[in-house]
Amino acid sequence: MTAQVGAVPQAITKPVAVATTQRQRRLPLRRQFILQLVCLFIALTVLFPIMWIVSMAIDPRNISRPDGLTLIPPGASFAAFAQVIQQPTQNPVSFVQLAANSLFIAVIISTASVGVGVLAAYAFSRMAFRGRETLMIGVLAVLMLPAVATLAPLYVMLSKVQIGTFNLRDSLFGVALAVTSGQLPFAIWNMKGYIDTIPRDLEEAAAVDGAGKLQTFWHVILPLSTPVLAVTAFFGFIAGWTEFYFSWQFLDQPQSFTLAMALNGMVGQYGTTPWSQFAAFSILVALPVSVVYMFLQRYIVGGLAIGGVKG
C-alpha cells in the first residue's frame, strides 16, 4: 500500500464522484512549487494573529505588553491562564462565574430559538395557510435588522419589569430574552431553508399510512433535520457565549457579568491588564466554540451551499 501512494495521490484527496470522471493530471513541478509558495504565504497570513496571541498568552514575564515578535517566548508558562481563571478583571468575579453566566444565556437562546423556531420553520416550509406571505415578510424584515436596532425599546421595556428587588433588565434572563428576539427569526429562516430541501416523498408515505401533521413532523422531519438543528443551536450558542451589546447595556452587578464584558474591560482605553492575560482570556473564550465549529463545519458549509444554489 505504502509503495503505491505516490502513484495515485489524486484519488485520495479528491471526492470519489469527481475522481472517477476526472482524468489524471500532473501539475508541472515549477507550477506546483509556485502555487505551494502562494498557499504557504496565505497560510502564514491566516495564522499570524493566532501565533501572536498564543505566544503572548504563554509569555511568562507578566509584562504589561510584548516587546517583540517571538513565537515561543523563553520560559513559556501557563501562568497567565491560571491568573485569568482565578480573577480576570478587577471585579471580584472568577472566570468560572463569568463562563457560567455566559453559558446560562447561551443555553436559553439556543434552546428557545431552536425549540420554538423549528415548529414555525416546518409550518412555513410545508403548509399552505392564510397569512403565510405576510408572516414570512415579517420574519424576513426582522432578520434584516441588526440586533442593536431593538436595543433602546428592549432596554426601556425590560427596565419597567420590576418584581420586588428583581429587575428583568438587570438580569441574565433579560439579556437572553433580548438576544432571542433577534436570534429567533434567523433560526426560523435557517431551518426553513433546510427543511425545504428534504424530499416530500417520505411525508407523503407517512400521510398514506395515516400519520397526522404532528406525527409526520416528529417522526419524519425532525430526525432528518438533525444537522440543521445542531447548526442552528450552535449559532444560538455562539450568540449567547460571546454576547456583548445587550449585556454591556443591561447588566449592572459584577456577579452577573459575562465573558464578553470582561474582555471589553481588558482592552478598553483604561485597560491595565497585562496583554498575556488578555491573550489567555481570549483563548479560553474562543477555544470551546472554535473547536465545536470545526466539527460542525461541513454541515454549516453544506447549509451555505444550499442557500447559494437556491438563491
Place this chain on the structure above:
Amino acid sequence: MSVLASAATTPRRSWWRRSRNTRTAYLFLLPALLVMAVITFYPLVFQVWMSFTDYGLKNLNARAPAPPYVGFNNYLRILQNNIVIPNFDFMRVLVFNLWWALSNVVIHVVLGVLIAIILNTPGLWLKRFYRAIYIVPVVIPPIIVATVWRNMFDPTNGAVNFLIDIIFRLPPGGFNLDWLNQPNPIIAAGPFVLPLAYFALLAANVWLGWPLNSVVATGALQSIPNELYEAAEMDGAGAWAKFRAVTLPFLRPAMLPYAIYGFVITFNLFYLSYFMSGGGPFGQTELLVTTAYRLVNEQQLYGVAAAFAVFQFFILLAITLVTNRLAKATAQFDA
C-alpha cells in the same frame, strides 16, 4: 404540547373545519408568534412611538411619568447632526458605512474565488492541510478577532509594527505608526472620508471575511462537470477563455446571493469598528450600528436612538430592495 392538546378539545365550528390547514399551521406557528410578538414586534412598534418622544433616563423607572411628545424633533436632530455625539455627521457616517460594506465584499469575493481556484488546481499537494488552516478565521468569535486585531495595530507594542521592523530590518520599536489614530485622513472628498484606521479595519475584516467566500466558491467549483473544461479545451480555449465560459457561469449563481448576504452582514458589523478604532479618529470609522449603540449606551438618548433605528430600518430596506433587484436581474444565469 399542551397548546396542541387543548386546541384539539375546542368545539369545532364550520370555519374551523373549512380552514383546517390554516388552523394546523397556526398551531405550529403559535409558540414562535407569541414569543416574537412580545420580544420582537411589540418592541419595534414601541420604538416608533418612542422616536416621537423625548425618552430619556428620567423616564426609565417603573413609576416614571410618560415622556413628552416632541413630534419629528428627534429625526430632525439626527439629520441636522445635533445629537451630542462629537464629530457626528449623518451623511458622512452613511457614506462611510456603504463604502465599508461595498469595499469589503468586493475584496472578500475576489480573494475568496481566487484562492478557491488555486486550491482547486488538479494535482496540488497538501490541499486538505491548506483548507483546514484557511478555515480558522471563520471559527473564531468576531469579538475576539476585533480585540486581538486592536492589539495588533498598537503603535508601540503591536504585532503589525513589529513585523514591519523585522521586514525592513529596523531596530525593535523602530516603526511605530499609530494606525488607528492618524488624525489626517488619506482620502477626504466631501462626505467621503477614509482615514488610515479604515485600512486597518479593512485588513482585519479581509482576514476575517475571505475564507467563507472561498468555501462557497469551492463548493461551486466542484459542482462544475469536468467534461465542460474538456470540451472547451477541444475547442482550443485558453485558461482565461475557460474561466469566462465555464467557471464564471457556475460561480455567479452561488456567489451572488452570498455576496449580498455578506454585504448586509458587513454593513452591520459592530465589533471591528467598536473595538478596534472605537469609531475614531474623529468618528470617521463610525458605522450606523455603532452610532446607534452609543446613542443608547453613552448618551442615554433613548428617543433619539429610536428615531435613529427607524432611519436604519429604511436604509436597510432600501439596500434589501436594491440587492434583490440585482439578484433577480442576474437570475438568468441560473440556467
